[in-house]
Amino acid sequence: MPRTSRPVTARPGLVLATVSVCQLMVTLDASIVNIALPAMGHALGFADSALPWVVNAYALAFGGLLLLGGRIADLAGHRRAVLWGLVLFGLASVLGGFARTPAELIAARAGQGVAAAVLAPIGLTLIMVTFADGAARARALGIWSMVTAGGSALGVLLGGVLTDLLDWRWVFFVNAPIVLVGLALALRSVPAVRPPLTGRPDVLGAVLGTGAMTVLVYGLMATDRHPWGSARTLATLGAAVLLGLAFLLWEARFARAPIVRLGVLRARTAWMSSLLVTLLGAAMLAGFYFCSLFLQNVLDYGPLAAGAAFLPFCAGTAAGSMVAGRLTARFGGRATLTGALLLAALGMLWFGGLGPHSGYLTGFAGPSIVTSVGVGVCMVANTAMGTSGVDPREAGLVSGLLNAGRQCGGSIGLAVLSTVAVAATRRSATEGNADAARAALAAGYDRAFVATAAVLGVATLLALLLVPRRRSTGRAATASLADGDRDGAVPKVASPQ
Known part of the structure; x- marks a missing residue:
């Protein structure tokens, strides 16, 4: 008879290691690019007004899709969410490392933000469902918290080290080994248990909310080239307001499972x-x-x-x-x-x-x-x-x-x-x-x-x-x-x- 794979059972120590690796990568990439920004701008020909999008693309996708990411994790299952999030983060990081134009780099950063929106909420969720309330959970939360704080500090320092000793592209390539470690840990520790579906993800709400923020930021950043009273600026900001109102109306009246x-x-x-x-x-x-x-x-x-x-x-x-x-x-x-x-x-x-x-x-x-x-x-x-x-x-x-x-x-x-x-x-x-x-x-x-x-x-x-x-x-x-x-x-x- 062919051998069948044994189901994975939750192992608290390995679960904590898995979520710590995921959280380290998410917080690392929120800060690691800051020191490399001048080198990126010089190498790819970024205009001064466009360089902030290297930071904003990650923050917008991350913040705009964060609530949807938590919902997807509950509907698709914790194991799938972790694996999908890690694979997407790894692919986006590699594409960012090989970017040849500003558009390619910004797109890669947005991809990282989407993956982070899935990985960030699932980390704390796994701690809450794996560790019993009390001292065990408190210790796990303490370790997770230290990893979070340490990731931000390490990101700034590591960004400088990699840019100075190697090349700015390594602030993206460094995620590849982290992803591989995370995948290996997740496959061994996170059970393939799918929670019962209670609805569908509020995709339209996420699209409207993230779209409103993106259009608003784009309009604000373009004011260095187009005056505040120009038709283009007013039209862009007006579109952001309309998208925002549509988001509020959808969430309040029509969404069955609003984010x-x-x-x-x-x-x-x-x-x-x-x-x-x-x-x-x-x-x-x-x-x-x-x-x-x-x-x-x-x-x-x-x-x-x-x-x-x-x-x-x-x-x-x-x-x-x-x-x-x-x-x-x-x-x-x-x-x-x-x-x-x-x-x-x-x-x-x-x-x-x-x-x-x-x-x-x-x-x-x-x-x-x-x-x-x-x-x-x-x-x-x-x-x-x-x-x-x-x-x-x-x-x-x-x-x-x-x-x-x-x-x-x-x-x-x-x-x-x-x-x-x-x-x-x-x-x-x-x-x-x-x-x-x-x-x-x-x-x-x-x-x-x-x-x-x-x-x-x-x-x-x-x-x-x-x-x-x-x-x-x-x-x-x-x-x-x-x-x-x-x-x-x-x-x-x-x-x-």
Whole structure:
């Protein structure tokens, strides 16, 4: 008789290793390209206005399809979702590494974002259905959280190392061995159990929502070439508004299984938290982008040195995340959020004073630490607030909304602030030597940093005026959210079968 393959049974240790590998790759690729951007732009002939799409293509696809990705995982089965997501991520990465034109590279980044939208929610789902509630799950969430934080830090450093020692294409090729390891682990650890189908994926809702965001970002980024009052700009922004209204109407009235149940936003804490994380995402994605360019284009750092320069930022974010729970428990959500956002705004304003002759310790490391601590505290405290005012059964949906808001807000912020930087650089440009060119670039980046600080200032004011006064609902909830609110927060947790 022919041998039949034995069914795979869940092995908690291997499951945790599988989701950790997936989460590492997702968070790694959110930051690894930043240091390689100047090299990519030079090699493929990117226009300054088009270069942000290398970041935005990933963030838009990831954020726009995140909720749909969680739904697909529940309908298709966890094993299939992991395998499909890994294969797609690997293929998109290889295509990105071999890209010969800006369009090919941007398409590859979008493919990575689609795959990330499947892999990110399934990771936390597998932890919830594999580990029993209690100490075992807490340990698993702690490890998963550390991998998430470590992936962002490793991405910045690894991007510099690969670009400097090999070539920018290796920031894509490095995913190939990670994918192979993930596939091997998934085949051995994730059971081929398919949950019962409860409906169809809300594909139209995902297309409308992602389409609205993409058209909006495109219209905003094109304002450096087409004035705000031009027919093309108005038509593009109008189309984005229409797509957005169609998305809301579809989700509210016609979708049988909507990816976003709009009623959850009736809770004040839910919509307020979503608004704050959108503003924070807009500020921070743009901040990372402009810091990377400033280090290399103005201060003449090599990719390796630029990657290492971000380590204080990564450390500050981790430190802020660790103390956020205690601060919220002692001072309450409003005071903690207001203080953290103000700290981040002041740090970004400090960045706005950088110049061609700025030193590293006082010119870059100082504002990096101030900004990152504020960001770390805010992300955890804001998620605790967002989920505290809704039914516990919908906490996963709110977490998914927060992650989607952070990604999409980042895309909008980067689009707007890129046009601000380009316009300021053009106004400051004069005929002269390389020093004059660097001074013009610095002027553009500084203007973008100040505008980013203004965005954080608006968020600070909103938190002061609108966030409820009451204290955190509990240290355990805050700690749990501190673990869960990363790029892999899960929109929906399926029950084990």
